[in-house]
Amino acid sequence: MSGPLLKIDDLSCRFGGLWANREVTFQVERGGIVGLIGPNGAGKSTLFSMVAGAQRPTAGRLTFDGRDVTGWAAHEAARAGVGRTFQLMRVFGSMTVLENLTTAAFVRRPRPRDARRYARQVADVAGLGPVVDLPAASLTAAWKKRLEMGRALATEPKLLLLDEVLSGLTPTEAREAVEIVRDVNRTGVTILMVEHVMEVIMPLCDQLVVLHYGQKISEGPPEHVANDPAVVEAYLGRAL
Numbered sequence: 001m002s003g004p005l006l007k008i009d010d011l012s013c014r015f016g017g018l019w020a021n022r023e024v025t026f027q028v029e030r031g032g033i034v035g036l037i038g039p040n041g042a043g044k045s046t047l048f049s050m051v052a053g054a055q056r057p058t059a060g061r062l063t064f065d066g067r068d069v070t071g072w073a074a075h076e077a078a079r080a081g082v083g084r085t086f087q088l089m090r091v092f093g094s095m096t097v098l099e100n101l102t103t104a105a106f107v108r109r110p111r112p113r114d115a116r117r118y119a120r121q122v123a124d125v126a127g128l129g130p131v132v133d134l135p136a137a138s139l140t141a142a143w144k145k146r147l148e149m150g151r152a153l154a155t156e157p158k159l160l161l162l163d164e165v166l167s168g169l170t171p172t173e174a175r176e177a178v179e180i181v182r183d184v185n186r187t188g189v190t191i192l193m194v195e196h197v198m199e200v201i202m203p204l205c206d207q208l209v210v211l212h213y214g215q216k217i218s219e220g221p222p223e224h225v226a227n228d229p230a231v232v233e234a235y236l237g238r239a240l
């Protein structure tokens with residue numbers, strides 16, 4: 001299949017009188033890494049939720065893999081190949097890391113041995129090798145974020161939505177997480193990621209899309225976006 005993997009056309013979402021997203025248009029090319037950034041309350045999570053089928057758009061169109069999927073449900077998005085992580089980590093604390101990954105692998109691999117074998121492969125890609133046998137509850141926040149990413153990956157997504165997997169990490173942890181995201185991308189998974197911290201995703205993403213008060217105010221390669229006066233203004237003149 002040719003064409004972009006994800007196409008977002010004039011997508012809007014209104015909560016009462018508030019437009020969380022307003023006529024947002026952009027696309028994610030196959031194999032790309034696109035960063036979605038913007039100040040608090042800009043509408044990043046709402047946009048993610050619409051792509052993942054957790055929130056119905058008020059207007060606009062969503063096309064995934066060449067198919068109009070506007071208003072789809074979360075289970076339809078998951079089946080079609082959209083994997084996501086959550087800001088609030090949702091791992092099963094009493095299960096081991098491998099068991100958590102295996103549970104996620106069952107989405108596409110109903111045979112337990114197959115799911116377990118695949119879970120081990122995912123553990124390697126997601127850098128979870130050293131902790132596979134530990135209970136998820138015993139992990140530090142940084143490892144839990146990796147596990148969240150691993151769980152999403154174990155569902156074998158075409159598009160992986162990463163919600164702030166780099167924030168709250170020490171500089172070393174963030175550098176390691178960036179490498180993991182790159183490795184995941186190299187396995188052929190297209191990535192759309194939300195982040196607050198510009199400097200961390202600048203070198204990672206091919207394209208950035210900037211939202212402000214629900215609207216797209218800039219997009220393009222990171223160096224273009226970082227120098228865009230509209231973006232500098234939105235971040236209140238802070239250095240990016």
Ligand SMILES: Nc1ncnc2c1ncn2[C@@H]1O[C@H](COP(=O)(O)OP(=O)(O)OP(=O)(O)O)[C@@H](O)[C@H]1O
Nearest residue numbers: 015018019020038039040041042043044045046047
């Ligand atoms: N379910 C909801 N009902 C009402 N308002 C909502 C709902 N979800 C989000 N909003 C509002 O929509 C706007 C966009 O929120 P959203 O969480 O998408 O922004 P964000 O860019 O992800 O923010 P943050 O960076 O703080 O996570 C905010 O003003 C928020 O209060």
